Amino acid sequence: MTVEEYNRTVDLWADRLYRFAVKLCKQDEHLARDFVQEAFLRLWQRHKDVQAPAARAYLFTSINRLLIDHWRKHRRMDLYDTVPDQNITEDPAARTSKLLDVALTQLPDIQRIVVLLRDYESLTYAEIGQMTGLSEAQVKVYIYRARRALKNFLTAKGISA
Amino acid sequence: MINEQNYEAWFLDFLEGRLSEARQQALQDFLARHPHLRDELEQMQMIYLEPELHRIPKDDLKAPAIELPLLDRLLIAELEGDLTPRERRRLQALMQRSPVVSRTRRLYQMVRLHPEDLSFPAKDRLKRRPVLRFNYKVYAAAAALVLAAVLLFLWRPFGPGGSAPAVAHVPAVEQLPPVKPGFSDAPNSPGTTLSATGGVAGADSLPVHSRTSSGGVVVSPGLADEVKRPVHRVPPFHEAPVPSPDRTPAVVMAPAHTPATSPRVTLPSGSPKEGGARTPHTGITHLARAQPAQTLSSLTEEAAQMALTETALPVEPVVFPPSEDDSALLEAFAQRHRQTTAGNPLPQRDFRVENEGENTGLRKAFRLLSLLPPVNSQSPVAALPKVALAAIETTTGLPTQFKRVQTEDVARLHVRIGPIAFSRVTYK
Known part of the structure; x- marks a missing residue:
């Protein structure tokens, strides 16, 4: 993925990834923002290996893993009820x-x-x-x-x- | 026939039910004759494998079942587009039979989630700028060309008297001070080792043998070799000006490491030749007229050295217009420093630099400093070459540190100049 393709990926998927993360973070927008940034950082670090069409799957996979790791570390500190x-x-x-x-x-x-x-x-x-x-x-x-x-x-x- | 050598096999066959009735009778007769083996048979009977202990959890292997009531399963399948034609007919039949089905169906239609109109607030910060890779080899080649041009301009194969090429026999010192890398703020700095190709009228002809105070002879390379190498020109003694007291010593860029190949002139003993306006201090020659050459050649040497020794990092090209005013650069640096140190500025004099000649390294250094972001910013900035840092250290008296950490994915550049720290992170 070139730099231009990476930037295009940001345009295409940043908002949708953010909405997804906000919901998963139970409306904690700051946390969601951190996860989105981290997911894109990971994509950038691997941008030479990741093809542009696979960027969406890479981003959502990354953010899923980030969230699951976060939940494991902060279990029961959520906003249930x-x-x-x-x-x-x-x-x-x-x-x-x-x-x-x-x-x-x-x-x-x-x-x-x-x-x-x-x-x-x-x-x-x-x-x-x-x-x-x-x-x-x-x-x-x-x-x-x-x-x-x-x-x-x-x-x-x-x-x- | 069963006997004491093969009775274990008979026991096994008996336990597995493979003995005929006649053989079973023979076994019983054998046990009657050998009652102590009956216990062994009973012990063998107790050994068996518990199949339950080795049961594979088949539930984990099976496809998970959707354990939902039929109506829910059909309605969700309809929502997900999973209905088969048969299931669809069945669902329609259920809906016609009871209005509850329709209400439940509408309820399921409501649980489809719709994304909110949210936008990521700092999308531009996620984007990356294309990194232009700066090739040090190109830089070194260009520097070499400039150096060659300067040498051609400065080198005079014949002295003022028009005689053969001459090299000065410079007055000697008793003992040369050690080579001190870094800068020489010329007139009063002992310990500067100079290369010389300059000539003095009436001087001895080549080859030049300079006698050291200890009696040793240093053979200077030939002029042809001198032209090939980056050298520092020392003006003839009669041309060397006496520094005026009101003049601030010029800052002269010098290589941080004296190249091993540079020709070294050892100052011989004896009185100076005619016309040699020696300076009062021993063994040091003023660089006043030679500053442009020395500065530029030092820089180019350093650039070439860096090209050989340093890993090329992706850096942004920085343009230095020759007409740019150094005072603006200095002011920018001072201003940045004041911002960074939050009202605790260093005195302005700490940044005063007498920029005579083509102090390209300093210009570059300050230019870069004025562009650098505050501590720990990740904005890509141009890398500070070591030569520029050396210039800063010498001219401001501030200690500098320069560190590069390069991993597979990330290149980190840490620069510290006095109390100011800069860092740059480049993700590959």
């Missing part, structure tokens, strides 16, 4: 969105990763598996479980169709 419901607006659509954010934080880490990759990046099971080191079947199971958990959370919070 700390988002108060009363702050959630009464607008139905916005309320649902906020509740989903809360529900997302309560998912197991790996489920949160795969469902975000699926929804934010529209990746296939195989692509997600490649980035997370899971088999396609495992990815599918985690996504299904995550969907059901999210739906049950909404139901428990009184959201109905």
Whole structure:
């Protein structure tokens, strides 16, 4: 990857990587920013070996590993159950969105990763598996479980169709 | 027939159920005759492998099952686009049967996540600038060309009298001081070892033999060799000016290491030749008229030396317009220093440099310093060559440090000048 291709990769993927990281970091934007910078730094250090089309997978793989390492080091220091419901607006659509954010934080880490990759990046099971080191079947199971958990959370919070 | 030599095999066959009835009877008869072996048979019966102990956890090998209720599984599969035609028909049938299915389906449609409109706040900081690799060899070649041109300009094969090429017999010192690398602020610095190709009218002809005070003879190389080498020209004695007291000594760039190949002139004993306006101090010749040549040749030697000894790092080219005013550079350096030291500036006189001649090294040094970022910045800046640091050290009196750490991925450059530290990190 040339320097120009690397800079183009920054333009293409920095924002999406950041959104993904923010969600995974439970809205901690500073932490997400650090992870994004670190992921791009790793890409730069390997930019001669990484081809431009593979940059996206490299970035998301890097950030997944960074996050998993971070969680292992700071286990249980997260924000589970700390988002108060009363702050959630009464607008139905916005309320649902906020509740989903809360529900997302309560998912197991790996489920949160795969469902975000699926929804934010529209990746296939195989692509997600490649980035997370899971088999396609495992990815599918985690996504299904995550969907059901999210739906049950909404139901428990009184959201109905 | 069973006997005491083969009874173990019979025991095994018995335990595995492979003995016929006749043989089983023979075994029982044998045990009756040898009752002490019955215990052995019973012990063998107790030895067996527990298959449960070696069970492979098959659940780990199987594909994970989606243990969800049928309705949830179908609705999520629809959301994920995984429905087979058969499952789709089944789901439609379920939806027609109960309105609860439709409501649950709508609920599942809501759990698809949508990215927020977030932008990375410092995207430009992630980008990299193309690094122009500076080839020291090119630099050395250019320096060599300049050096050759200067030598051609300065070298006069015939002295003022038009005689044969002459080399001065310089007055001797009792003992030459050791070679001191670094700078010579000319008039009063003992210990400077000089190379000489200059001539004096009426001087002896080549080859030049200079006699040392200890009686040794140093044979100077021929002029042809002198032209090939970077040399320092020493003006004839009669041309050497007496330094005026109001004049600040010129700062002269000199190589940090005296090249081993440089011709060395040993100052012979005896009185100076005619016209030789010697300076009061022993053995030191003024460089006033020779400063441009000395400065430039020193720099080019240093550049060539660096080209041979240092690993080329990717650096940005820095342009030094010849007309650039050194005072602006000095002011920039002083200003940067004041910023860095947060109101604790060194006195301005510490930065005073008498820039006479083509002090390219100093110009370059200060130019680079004015461009350097504060401590620990990772902005790419040009690398400071050692010669420039040496200039700083000599002219400001500040100690300097220069360190390069180069790994497979990262090249780090650490420069310290007095209280100011600079570092540069280049990711490959």
